[in-house]
Amino acid sequence: MSDTGIKPQTGGDGHTPYSRYVQTEVLHTLQEFVSDSPAEPAFLANVQISEIYWALITRELMTAQTELRSDKIAATNRVLRRIVSHMEAFNANWRSLSWLTPAELMPILKGLSARHGKDTALQGWAFREMVFLLGVKDRPSLEHFEPQPHRFKQLSERLSSPSLYDDILAALARDGKPIPPKYLAPDCAAPYVPSKEIEGVWAEIYRADDPADHWRTLAELLADIAVEFTNWKYLHLMATRRTFGARPAYHGVDAIQWLLPTMDEIPFPEVWTARGLVS
Numbered sequence: 001m002s003d004t005g006i007k008p009q010t011g012g013d014g015h016t017p018y019s020r021y022v023q024t025e026v027l028h029t030l031q032e033f034v035s036d037s038p039a040e041p042a043f044l045a046n047v048q049i050s051e052i053y054w055a056l057i058t059r060e061l062m063t064a065q066t067e068l069r070s071d072k073i074a075a076t077n078r079v080l081r082r083i084v085s086h087m088e089a090f091n092a093n094w095r096s097l098s099w100l101t102p103a104e105l106m107p108i109l110k111g112l113s114a115r116h117g118k119d120t121a122l123q124g125w126a127f128r129e130m131v132f133l134l135g136v137k138d139r140p141s142l143e144h145f146e147p148q149p150h151r152f153k154q155l156s157e158r159l160s161s162p163s164l165y166d167d168i169l170a171a172l173a174r175d176g177k178p179i180p181p182k183y184l185a186p187d188c189a190a191p192y193v194p195s196k197e198i199e200g201v202w203a204e205i206y207r208a209d210d211p212a213d214h215w216r217t218l219a220e221l222l223a224d225i226a227v228e229f230t231n232w233k234y235l236h237l238m239a240t241r242r243t244f245g246a247r248p249a250y251h252g253v254d255a256i257q258w259l260l261p262t263m264d265e266i267p268f269p270e271v272w273t274a275r276g277l278v279s
Contacts, residue, residue: 034111087228
């Protein structure tokens with residue numbers, strides 16, 4: 001009997017309801033260290049938390065698509081607000097590694113390579129699925145998943161499926177907005193090409209500046225998501241500068257030089273360029 005007089009509840013499997021639901025007995029066996037670096041527990045926790053957040057954000061993006069396809073824009077916006085909150089919390093995760101130095105990181109990377117083979121964060125399938133849903137399509141990135149045939153198939157299908165932005169443009173068209181026909185039946189696997197006509201649609205929404213307009217709210221939530229996505233990439237870049245420096249990483253390319261161009265991959269481009277048309 002506990003001090004509160006409430007008898008702890010357990011099941012026949014020897015777990016408490018909390019332990020069974022959270023799967024704590026499994027969860028706390030998932031940290032397999034590859035070095036003696038005192039920084040590795042925090043480093044691995046950060047990476048595993050990232051994986052969980054990427055999967056969470058992907059699930060929410062898919063929920064938003066379901067709402068959009070039923071033209072439930074207010075419901076979509078509630079989901080998008082949740083995504084912004086998830087991304088803000090996810091980005092705060094970088095603070096737990098802000099102290100990491102090159103001398104603390106390198107033993108981890110050497111141990112990882114010795115035990116599991118040469119590593120690249122490009123092999124994070126959960127991140128790539130999230131990125132595809134955000135509309136940043138990149139077919140060459142699939143090559144990193146050839147050793148995982150089921151993930152290669154999953155990502156190939158996601159690459160060829162509509163992104164969140166594709167569904168937004170379709171919903172705008174159903175609401176009478178002049179979206180060019182080719183954007184309503186796009187090659188979903190191809191990189192997105194911005195449109196002056198779509199830019200004009202967002203500009204009109206912004207010119208009206210109606211706080212009650214669900215589309216205006218959606219546009220601002222898209223901006224928030226793009227900002228948080230870009231913040232994550234910037235924090236990744238700066239963490240790489242701080243701990244890895246200028247040395248070969250991805251396919252022999254300097255890690256910093258490889259990451260820098262990704263800063264220009266900003267989702268929902270016309271939501272941004274339309275702002276320059278509003279007077």
